Amino acid sequence: MASSTILSRKIITPSPPTPSSHRHCNLSFRDQTANTLYLPIAALYSKPENHTITQISNILENSLSKILYFYYPFGGRIKDNKYVDCNDIGAEYFNVHINCQMSEILSNPYNDAIEIVFPQNMAWGNSLSEERSSLLVVQLSHFDCGGVGISICLSHKVADGYSAFKFLGDWISMARDDHKLNFQPSPQFDGALFLPPIDNPPPMPNVVPDPQQCVSRMYNLSSSTLSKLKDSIVSTNPQIQNPSRIEVAMALIHKCGVDVSMSKSGVFRPTMLYQVMNLRPPIPLNTMGNATCLFSTIAMSIDKTTLPSYVGELQKAKQQLRHKLKQMDTNQLASHAIEKLKEIVNIANEDVFDIYFCTSLCTFGSHKIDFGWGSPLRVTQVKHPTKNKFMFLDDPSGEGINVLITLTEADMLLFQNNKELLEFASPVVQSLE
Known part of the structure; x- marks a missing residue:
């Protein structure tokens, strides 16, 4: 049975730091009424031919720090279900070894086996809490066969599926364009202008796991x-x-x-x-x-x-x-x-x-x-x-x-x-x- 070993855990902060003018980011009413689950996305790759795990991790860490400058709310913290304090506390980044072949995951008839490439004891099924208040958590997983997994867990309070994939796309462009330094993404965190926040948003029903498996x-x-x-x-x-x-x-x-x-x-x-x-x-x-x-x-x-x-x-x-x-x-x-x-x-x-x-x-x-x-x-x-x-x-x-x-x-x-x-x-x- 596959198990994982955390090799390192880091906090990745935006570089350069977020300007003081962007410190306060209002939530829209759709953000306010969104559930507190995480959006979990994983991509699995065969063994890279031209990159070592150390090189891959360096690319991911450096480009994540740079893209967080543009996606600065993802490195902040939710306050009172009203706004994001874009305080550059940062995103969590895990480097993990999975002690099995990737084929064990890909050939499993049930998709549930994929959970091994996400941060354990966290992520997709839990709400934000004092212990786990990071809005973005990333895990780099590498298997015995050399295969690689990259997963993100992004809080639904600051992103829908479209936003999550836009972030991923821009992060990829930053990683691939790292030496040219001419990539300038343009996300706008102005949803509150189009969907203004409300004073007393109705409480979202808790997402309780079904009693049936x-x-x-x-x-x-x-x-x-x-x-x-x-x-x-x-x-x-x-x-x-x-x-x-x-x-x-x-x-x-x-x-x-x-x-x-x-x-x-x-x-x-x-x-x-x-x-x-x-x-x-x-x-x-x-x-x-x-x-x-x-x-x-x-x-x-x-x-x-x-x-x-x-x-x-x-x-x-x-x-x-x-x-x-x-x-x-x-x-x-x-x-x-x-x-x-x-x-x-x-x-x-x-x-x-x-x-x-x-x-x-x-x-x-x-x-x-x-x-x-x-x-x-x-x-x-x-x-x-x-x-x-x-x-x-x-x-x-x-x-x-x-x-x-x-x-x-x-x-x-x-x-x-x-x-x-x-x-x-x-x-x-x-x-x-």
Whole structure:
């Protein structure tokens, strides 16, 4: 069984120091209402040919210090859920040895094995605390085979998925451009201008791990498979125009979840899927922090869960939200977001619907996390502490989709044998042998 040994732990501070004019960074209302979990992202690489571990660590440390000057809130601390004190306390950086072959991680049928490359006793499932108040934690992992893992845990209070990958992309550019010294990223921490903070934000419900054991698996839908799904859906319902790869993938995975529910109970339960929408644009693309809102789709009968029907509902829900957003001022947007959060809590308590949550990180460049020693073999996250979560990422080609699915252990046993799933998707399992 794989175990890890911490070789070193450092605090990386911004260089040069953050100017006093940037010391105080207000949170937006979306930051205020964001949960206190961490966003965990890991990239795994085969053994670098032209870099030693010492060289890799030096590159990461030096470039992280430089990029934190531009992403100065990530080296600060949250104060009273109102602002970030950009005090240059810094980010945590771990250098860790993993005493196993990377193939043991990549060939494991469950994605849960990836947890070994994240800081232990911390990260993705815990809230900010006095003991662990760092907003950014990085770990460099190296395996017995020479393979390398790089993981980050970034507080959801200061970043959404878009911001996390923008930070990663700029950090990579800084690392690769280190000798030229002409790279100037331009993130803006001005979300409070577009989504003004509120005096009494509603308390976010604590994310309590499900009492049932959850597990995660990753499945791939290739570009050719997605094209076949699109063609099939459009031929069945010509009213559906240009379905996106995310829409068809989401419809398939959600339908397979419904199949699991029916196979357990023998009856159809109404189902609701919440999806995260990025608000950039209309908010500027370089605005960091949380700039998202939720929308939902409901299927009250089984005929509404067919792929054409569900894709149509997804498109309709997105169009309706975009139309509403154009008519909302910032106060109305805040009210809308808060009502959605309350709605989730109320619906969960009523236990009428099977509830699923979906986030897409596609097009954010997850397949391009190349610090200078090649493209990653796999980019992934850890499982969410609660069930029925679907996370979509670009696959290594950039054309297909990898979807990370977190379900209860019992549901996963049924899900992974679903015939429709296996017709269009394949488990992401690979070996370095």
